[in-house]
Amino acid sequence: MAEMQQPGAEHAGSGHTGGAHIHLPAPTAWPIVLAFGFTLVAAGLVTSAGVSLLGAVFMIAGCIGWFRQVLPVEQHEEVEVVEQPVVIASSRQLVDRIILSTRHRAHLPLETYPVISGIKGGIAGGIAMIVPAEIYGLIAQHSLWYPINLLGGAGVAHWSNPSTADIAAFHWQGLLVATLIHSVTCLLVGLLYGAMLPMLPRHPVILGGVLAPVLWTGILHAFMGVINPALDARIQWGWFLISQVVYGVVAGVVVARQGKIPTGQSMPFAARLGIEAPGLGWTRPDAGPPDDEENR
Amino acid sequence: MADQTLPISAPLPEAEAQRVPWLEWMHSWVVTVDHKKLGLLYIVYAIFFLLVAGAEAILIRIQLAWPDMHFVSPEVYDELFTMHGTTMVFLVGMPILFGFANYLVPLMIGARDMAFPRLNAFSFWLTAFGGLLLYFSIVGGFGLYGMGNAPDVGWWAYAPLTAKAFTPGHNTDYWALALIVSGFGTLGTAINIIATTFSLRCKGMTLMRMPLFVWLMLIVSVLTLVTITPLTAAQIMLLIDRYLGGHFFDAQAGGSPIVWMHFFWIFGHPEVYVLVLPAFAIANEVIPVFSRKAIFGYPAMVAASVGICFISLTVWAHHMFTVGMTSVGNTFFVLSTMMVGIPTGIKIFNWLATMWGGRIRFATPMLFCTAFVFQFLLAGLTGIMLSVAPWDWQLHNSYFVIAHFHYVLVGAIVFNIFAAIYYWYPKATGRMLSETLGKWHFWLFLIGFHITFDTMHFVGLLGMPRSIYTYEPDRGWNTLNLIISMGGFVQAIAVLLFAWNLIYSYVRGRAAGNDPWDAWTLEWSTPSPPPAYNFAIDPVVRSRRPLWDLKHPHDPDWKYER
Numbered sequence: 124m125a126e127m128q129q130p131g132a133e134h135a136g137s138g139h140t141g142g143a144h145i146h147l148p149a150p151t152a153w154p155i156v157l158a159f160g161f162t163l164v165a166a167g168l169v170t171s172a173g174v175s176l177l178g179a180v181f182m183i184a185g186c187i188g189w190f191r192q193v194l195p196v197e198q199h200e201e202v203e204v205v206e207q208p209v210v211i212a213s214s215r216q217l218v219d220r221i222i223l224s225t226r227h228r229a230h231l232p233l234e235t236y237p238v239i240s241g242i243k244g245g246i247a248g249g250i251a252m253i254v255p256a257e258i259y260g261l262i263a264q265h266s267l268w269y270p271i272n273l274l275g276g277a278g279v280a281h282w283s284n285p286s287t288a289d290i291a292a293f294h295w296q297g298l299l300v301a302t303l304i305h306s307v308t309c310l311l312v313g314l315l316y317g318a319m320l321p322m323l324p325r326h327p328v329i330l331g332g333v334l335a336p337v338l339w340t341g342i343l344h345a346f347m348g349v350i351n352p353a354l355d356a357r358i359q360w361g362w363f364l365i366s367q368v369v370y371g372v373v374a375g376v377v378v379a380r381q382g383k384i385p386t387g388q389s390m391p392f393a394a395r396l397g398i399e400a401p402g403l404g405w406t407r408p409d410a411g412p413p414d415d416e417e418n419r
Numbered sequence: 420m421a422d423q424t425l426p427i428s429a430p431l432p433e434a435e436a437q438r439v440p441w442l443e444w445m446h447s448w449v450v451t452v453d454h455k456k457l458g459l460l461y462i463v464y465a466i467f468f469l470l471v472a473g474a475e476a477i478l479i480r481i482q483l484a485w486p487d488m489h490f491v492s493p494e495v496y497d498e499l500f501t502m503h504g505t506t507m508v509f510l511v512g513m514p515i516l517f518g519f520a521n522y523l524v525p526l527m528i529g530a531r532d533m534a535f536p537r538l539n540a541f542s543f544w545l546t547a548f549g550g551l552l553l554y555f556s557i558v559g560g561f562g563l564y565g566m567g568n569a570p571d572v573g574w575w576a577y578a579p580l581t582a583k584a585f586t587p588g589h590n591t592d593y594w595a596l597a598l599i600v601s602g603f604g605t606l607g608t609a610i611n612i613i614a615t616t617f618s619l620r621c622k623g624m625t626l627m628r629m630p631l632f633v634w635l636m637l638i639v640s641v642l643t644l645v646t647i648t649p650l651t652a653a654q655i656m657l658l659i660d661r662y663l664g665g666h667f668f669d670a671q672a673g674g675s676p677i678v679w680m681h682f683f684w685i686f687g688h689p690e691v692y693v694l695v696l697p698a699f700a701i702a703n704e705v706i707p708v709f710s711r712k713a714i715f716g717y718p719a720m721v722a723a724s725v726g727i728c729f730i731s732l733t734v735w736a737h738h739m740f741t742v743g744m745t746s747v748g749n750t751f752f753v754l755s756t757m758m759v760g761i762p763t764g765i766k767i768f769n770w771l772a773t774m775w776g777g778r779i780r781f782a783t784p785m786l787f788c789t790a791f792v793f794q795f796l797l798a799g800l801t802g803i804m805l806s807v808a809p810w811d812w813q814l815h816n817s818y819f820v821i822a823h824f825h826y827v828l829v830g831a832i833v834f835n836i837f838a839a840i841y842y843w844y845p846k847a848t849g850r851m852l853s854e855t856l857g858k859w860h861f862w863l864f865l866i867g868f869h870i871t872f873d874t875m876h877f878v879g880l881l882g883m884p885r886s887i888y889t890y891e892p893d894r895g896w897n898t899l900n901l902i903i904s905m906g907g908f909v910q911a912i913a914v915l916l917f918a919w920n921l922i923y924s925y926v927r928g929r930a931a932g933n934d935p936w937d938a939w940t941l942e943w944s945t946p947s948p949p950p951a952y953n954f955a956i957d958p959v960v961r962s963r964r965p966l967w968d969l970k971h972p973h974d975p976d977w978k979y980e981r
Contacts, residue, residue, distance in 0.1 A: 145952040148536040150450040158544035161603070165596040166552055168658075169589040170559060189537065204955050207946040213970040214937045215711065349880055 144201040151192050157185025236317045240381035245313015248374030249305060252366040259362035266291035268298075273357060275301025284353070309370070316371075316378050332375035336367035452536035453951055454521050457543050459847060461518025462840075464547055465511045470918065471554075472506040475499050477911055484904035486892040493888045497571035498590075500886055502553075504574030505594065507828065508690065509601055510550040515836055516697035517546075517608045520636040522847065524612060526942035526949060527630045529621025529958040534614035542607030549601025556593030570594035573886065575683055576657075578668035578676035583661045592661065595654040602651045609640035609647075616640075621941075623960040627721070628980075630940045630963070631714060634721055635700035638728045639693050645732065646689040653682035677742060684735035692731040695795075695827060696724065698835035699766060702788045705838050706770050708938045709785035710777030713964060713976070716769040723762035723769075730759050740811045749808045756806035760799060767796055782936070783857030787838035790865055794830030798823060801876070816886075819879025825872050837864070837917065844921075845935045849947040850928030856920040863913035870906030874899050939964035 160181025167175025192198050260269040264287070272290045275297040320327040340363060347355040439447075448456060479499050482490045491499065521539065525532055533539045557569045568590045572580050581591050616637045620629070657679070659665035666672035668679045707714045714720060733755040740749060770792050779785065801823040805811050814820060837860070844852050878899040883890065890896055934943040941958055942949070943966055962968055962976035 145531070145955070147951055148452045148532065150447070150452055151537060151540075152450045154452070154537050154541035155449060155544045158541050158548055158604070161545060162548035162552055162600050165600050166555070168596060168662075169592045192537065202951045204952065205950060207950070209933045209944060209946055211934065211944055211966055211969045349877060 143204050145204055146199040147202050149192070149198040149200045151188070151198075153185050153188035153192060156181055157189060160185050234383040235321045235386050236378055236381050237384050238314065238317065240378045241314035241317025242310060243313070243381065244316055244374035244378035245310040247377040248313060248370040249309030251373040252309075252370035255362065255366040255369050259359060259366075263359060263362070264291050268293050271301045272297040273354070274304055275299070276354075290357070309374075312370075313374050313378070316374050320375065320378055321383070328372065328375040328379055332371035332373075333368055336371040337364065340364045340367050452532070452540045454525050454533045454536065454539060455847070455949060455951075455953075457539050458518045458520075458522025460543055461514045461521060461546070464550070465515035465518060466918075466921075468506050468510040468550060469515075470914070472503050472511055473911060473914055475503040475506070477907055479503060480904035480907040482889065483900050485901065486890050486894070486897055488889050494568070494571065496888045497573075497886075498569040501570045501573050501594075505553065505570065505598075506550075508574060508694070509598060510553070512694045512828070512832060513605060514546055514550075516639070516694065517605070517612075519697065519701070519839055519843070520612055520639075521608070523843065523942060524615055524633055524636055525619065526945065526953055527633050527940050528616065528619060528624055529941050529954060529960065530615060530619035531953050533611045534618055535611050538607050539611050542604040542611065545604030545607065546601045547604075549597045549599075549604060552600060553593060553597035556590050556597075559589070559593070561588045561590070575687065576679075577683075578657075578679040579670065581657055581661075581679075582669060592658065595657050599651055599654050602647050602654075605643060605647050609643040612636055612640040613644075621958050621960060627718070628960060628963050631703035631717065631720055631724075632700040632940075635696045635703065635724055638724050639696045639700075642689050642693050642696070642728050642731065646686045646693065649682050650686035653679060653686075656682075677739075680739055680742065681735070684738045685732075688735040688738065689731045691824070691827060692727055694832050696727065698791070698832040699724070701835040701839040701842075702770060702791060704938075704940065705784045705788045705835075705842050706773050706792075708936050709780045709782060709788070710774045711780075712773055712777040713967075714769065715772035715775075716765075717963060719765055720769055723765040726762035727759065730755060730762065734759060737806055737811070740808045741815045753806055753808050757803060760803055763795075763799055767792060767799075782841075783852070783854055783861055784838040784842040784936075786858070786861045787834045787841065790861075791831050791834040791838070794826060794834065794868075798826035798830055801826065814879060816884055817879040818875050818883045818885060821885050822872050822875035822879055825875065829868060830872065834864075834868075837861075840921075842936065843942075844924070845931030846942055846945075846947050846949070848925055848928070849931050850924050851931050851935060852924045852928060853920050856916055856923070860913050860917045860920065863916065864910055867906045867909030867911075867913055870909060871903050872906075874902045874906065878903065934966070937970075939967045941965055944969075 160178045160183075163178025163181060164175045165178075167173070167178055256270040257267060260266050260271075263269075269291045272285075272292075272294060275294075276285065276290065316331055320331050323330045340360065343363075344360055347358065448460065451457060451460075478491060479496070482488050482496055482499075521533065521543075524530075553570075561568060568588065570576075570590045570593060572586055572591055572594070576591065576594060580586060616629070616633055626634075656665065656667040660667050660669060660674075666674040668674050668676050670676060703714060703720065734752060736744060736748065736752045737756045740752070744752075774789075781789070801819070805814065805820065805823060841852055841857055844850070878896050881895060881899070883894070883896050883900075890900075931947045933945065933947050935947075936943070941954075941960070944958065945953055958965065960968075962980050964976045968975035968977060
């Protein structure tokens with residue numbers, strides 16, 4: 124614990140004895156007089172010339188007073204230094220540090236899924252979710268094209284307020300746009316799964332495959348009415364949820380079944396860049412991978 | 420005047436000597452050049468106007484709570500939203516942040532006062548009188564509707580509405596003159612902060628050892644110098660148009676109202692950063708102390724702040740996408756606006772990284788700062804949305820925009836102002852604010868804020884335009900507006916609790932000691948409240964956390980900092 128006294132001081136860095144004085148700028152009313160004058164000059168423009176005139180008088184007085192404050196010598200007041208003890212101490216508890224060997228350093232995640240696993244998962248999930256979507260189309264709307272046109276309808280330029288029969292019919296533009304949207308989205312989400320699943324604490328397939336689609340569907344359900352009310356009116360959210368969960372579970376299982384590969388995080392940056400140079404095998408004692416000693 | 424003291428022949432009894440007559444006490448505040456007193460004057464002045472502007476907001480929300488309301492007249496409604504905006508930006512936001520700068524910058528850099536103490540007093544009084552002049556318009560500014568009208572042209576005062584033909588009377592002149600007067604005050608303070616920071620740092624305090632608070636205030640001051648000047652120039656041009664037959668903004672006579680927009684927004688958008696950078700500054704001090712960790716990425720934070728300063732000067736015309744600029748102009752301002760997201764993103768990551776793994780204490784200042792981080796992130800995201808020109812074409816002048824900038828101004832700035840008051844109140848008064856009342860204040864304000872401003876996004880998406888007096892019941896906005904207004908009342912209750920806490924704790928608060936938060940910057944090495952001279956001995960620092968070094972002599976920061 125350190126203690127810092129606030130003893131008396133003549134000035135910076137000089138002797139500090141109790142009862143000493145410090146020079147500070149003297150209090151003065153001239154700044155407020157000048158400011159008031161300036162304000163009155165402005166106010167006079169919208170009230171009366173007399174107000175501006177009075178403001179000008181205040182301003183002149185303020186300027187003269189101010190100059191006399193600082194010329195020829197700036198006026199100061201002597202402030203007595205009051206002895207006030209100040210304690211500089213931390214209230215935080217000091218704790219012993221556990222000394223860990225480099226073996227215990229955590230590099231998370233040590234392993235991850237390769238990029239290709241996410242792509243595979245996305246493709247598999249994308250194919251699987253078509254099944255419940257088409258079952259819905261056949262059962263509820265008696266059409267294979269209904270769910271496809273719901274997804275791809277935004278890309279059909281001339282569609283405005285289509286009837287149910289329109290949506291249930293075949294439209295090649297709708298099929299094209301739906302295929303594009305479906306493929307890109309499934310691949311991107313698959314890649315996201317590949318990146319996320321190693322980081323989920325436990326039961327990654329349940330968390331990523333079931334919980335995430337439920338949350339995603341909930342968010343979409345909440346916002347769709349604002350974003351696109353027409354589409355919102357036509358989506359059957361129960362079926363939508365089923366197809367999302369099917370996607371999540373299938374993509375999750377496919378990703379989880381792929382072999383993991385070690386991450387490159389523990390390698391020096393230059394090595395990750397593929398640079399071959401002497402010294403890259405050397406690692407700092409506090410930053411090496413856990414089994415450096417054994418590997419050597 | 421107050422430069423001499425009367426000789427007192429014999430010492431007074433101690434109790435009597437300490438009892439200062441109130442007139443003398445008042446006089447000491449009027450003639451003061453002490454940066455701490457002036458800082459407190461700025462803060463008290465701003466809190467007063469915060470209550471005034473809050474009351475105006477409540478009146479606006481009552482008017483909009485139900486369709487077809489006539490709680491106030493359309494004329495009064497125009498005045499209310501004009502005065503609310505003008506007051507919050509010019510009489511609350513800037514004064515309170517300059518108040519904190521005044522109080523803290525000299526203490527943090529180990530100085531005895533600001534570089535120009537008298538200019539400091541002059542600047543404060545100009546700001547104060549400017550505010551009073553603005554509100555005097557309620558008595559003196561007769562406008563279109565007779566005597567006693569406040570300005571009613573919006574806080575942006577677009578031409579040609581401000582032309583004499585469309586706004587007769589003097590209320591617009593009061594708006595311009597009051598802001599010119601307070602603008603000069605602002606310039607004086609900015610010059611003072613820059614000079615103080617560059618010339619009065621204590622021994623050992625290099626620029627890269629300055630607290631981030633001081634860095635941010637330095638950047639804000641530079642930004643202020645650049646941005647207040649075009650506003651002042653535009654207001655003088657407006658007065659010339661109105662009284663001397665000028666045609667700067669008169670399209671019929673060869674002028675252009677668009678010129679006003681350029682002048683206004685080249686001030687107005689950097690102004691957002693003038694307000695939000697001090698809020699960042701507050702977070703930079705509070706978050707590390709309550710996370711028990713040094714700020715993450717100090718050099719990156721400095722670089723990001725300087726980056727924001729420069730980029731913010733290049734984005735103003737994103738407020739003008741709907742005026743019909745060229746596609747090149749639109750593209751430039753879309754990209755420059757999006758670029759602001761980079762340095763601000765760095766800051767958000769650094770705050771999170773500071774909190775990450777820290778031993779966080781959720782005292783009231785930290786609660787406000789934590790909410791700030793997440794709210795500012797959301798505000799930034801809606802800002803990026805609005806930076807996209809086609810999106811802006813859809814939502815310009817809608818309540819979505821209102822929601823976005825209130826997320827910045829309230830969700831970020833006001834939250835951090837509250838954090839700052841809870842954090843430094845013990846230093847300024849020697850008393851702790853009540854934590855119980857503080858937590859009530861925080862949670863009520865947080866809930867009220869989200870009820871109001873989250874909902875406001877939706878009513879904006881549904882097409883409700885800003886500044887409308889009332890609306891028809893078949894628009895689908897009824898329930899949402901009622902919810903927004905109810906949230907406003909919850910916030911008002913929270914602010915009243917806060918005001919009560921300020922008063923109650925000043926009298927009954929627990930003694931604070933010099934360092935109640937176990938903090939690391941120099942102001943905590945002085946008694947609470949600090950003496951007039953701040954430091955009896957000039958401090959010497961060797962790292963960014965001088966008090967950490969003193970408290971932990973075996974593990975000082977200067978061993979590690981480069």
